[in-house]
Amino acid sequence: MSKQKPTIMIVEDEWLLLQAISKKLELNGITAIPCSSGKEAIGCLDNLSELPDAIWLDYQLKDMDGIEFLGRLKKKETWTQIPVIVVSNSASENKINNMLALGAKRYLLKAEYRLDELIPIMKQFIEENKS
């Protein structure tokens, strides 16, 4: 039953942004799993009975960066199947290439996008991943 409603895990340490994203996803019929740090997100994944359909990841987290987070995801085979979309304001040289090399599906710049634009991108990825 719950499978019909897509689930997205949001990893974002800016509480205001986390709140906005979660609210927007919910409004668009997506279940949001808000996590304000990398550790919290990993812990969440460990405890979830069903894995999320996608992960919305900020690059700069208080406890770890996106690269480390992706590294941890690689440790479990099932976790590597989850598409990760990086939505960040950090747009420095190596970061983007490294993240993409580590398996991130997309790297988006936060300030450039309206939430309205981000939701369909997320949905599209979930669709692509299922098929």
Added chain:
Amino acid sequence: MDSQNSQSVPQSIGKILPESINNVNPPFPSKKNSTKIKDKLLLIAGFSAFTIALLCIFFYLSFLSSNLTIRFFIIGATVIIVSNTVVAILLFSKKTTESAVRTNEEIEINAKNNQGHKFDGEKRDDNGQSSKYFDETTEKLKASYFEDLEEKIQDKTKALAQRIVELNFEHKKSKEAEEKALIEQAKEEATLTSIGEGVVVTDPEGKILVFNHAAEQLTNWIASEVVGRFWFETVPAMYENGGLISRIDRDMYKALTTGKKVFAESIYLQKGARKITVAITATPIIFKNQIIGAVEVFRDISHEKEIDRMKTEFISLASHQLRTPLSAVKWFCEMLLNGDAGELNTEQKEYAQNVSDSNERMISLVNSLLNISRIESGRIIIDPKPTNMNELISGVVKEIKVKSDAKKQQIIVSVHSDLPLINIDPQLIREVYINLLTNASKYTPSGGEISVFISKKDDKLISQVSDNGYGIPKKDSDKIFQKFYRGENIIKIETDGNGLGLYLVKAIIESSGGSIWFESNEGTGLPAGRQGTSFYFSLPLSGTEAKKVKVTLNSSNVYNK
């Protein structure tokens, strides 16, 4: 006896030369003869004394002023020669006169001795004739000698005077030239010493000829150590990655071989292997179409480089830090306006929209700053892909239409019908069109017209973006591509604008191998059809070379749209 006498007379007549004196009648030594010899000796002695005195005077004068040695020597020598000649001539003429007189006397004596001789009368006659002849000859000789002498003296004096004038003139001239050269040298030395930049002058092979004070300080070498050595070997240059630059890639070598001025930045290795970042200008010295050497001027830019690096880092960090709160404002405004938190009334919507608009301006400023810091630090990727210009421009116009429609502006697009796919970075060129079209719309009053023409000319793709807007004031025309510069006329009309757009556009076009220029007519007095601005930019049809550095213009857009 008779025959003897008669024979002896013609003999002595035939010989007017001095040696005949000895032959003539030794049994009759006369008193007159001895006085003549005495006079002669006295004359010679006097003359010798005179010569010695002159010599002494000239030697003394020469000695006194060592500078004028040659001059006095020449004068001295000339005077001595002239006086010698005069005296020699005088002496000679005296001898001749004397011998003539003596012959006369001898004849008289002979005549007395041969009294009663039947040929007496005849002899007397002969004698009278010859004496007259001698007298005349003597007079003639005397006259001619003195005439000659006077002439000669006059000539010599004239020549001498002229020579002295010449010598004086030459001396003055050479002294002036020497002084002039010394002044020039002093000027040159002072200039070279006071210049803050290092100056090196080499011959065509690259051997150092001149090495100024600043060059000594910048390289740690001393001029006396390096002059005559090869510049390229003495001060090696390095690439930023630490690799040594070979001789043929050195800027000075390029100037020497191509005959063209070279501007560059490089890292020099000082004596002692310390590195120093320098800005270089290498200029060939060309004389009669030949490269006879080169001058390199270089200065330390380590400090500038460091400041530039810090600036870039600061902008990058600041931009990133600014983006987070801007994102929050953006998203919450969006949700408010979407009614995600309940419907807003008209006034609330208007206020929220104002917040959102201002926030968008801030976001675009931050983006521009970040892009510029990337371009300036060379950290921009040019990633060319075969691009359809028609599609690209359609996408851009679609985006711009939101703004231009609001101002009731018309956009006309015309693309060459037979354009191939062009290898350009679509992201970057899109940015260029967006900027030019945004400007065109922004700086054209409502109801205006904007047109885009994309055409082919030779091996270039030419794009033209025109408007019939406010135009660019003439005095601003050379500043319009400068960072943060905004035209004086439009700054009063449109407050929104950061003066970075055209700077960015120019940077993109130039790093893509193209060029950008514009034509503009500013002024309210102009007829509607004539005022406005046209921006043109060219791109090579052959495409842009890829530049693999680390960051694209807007990293976020890599996989977007």
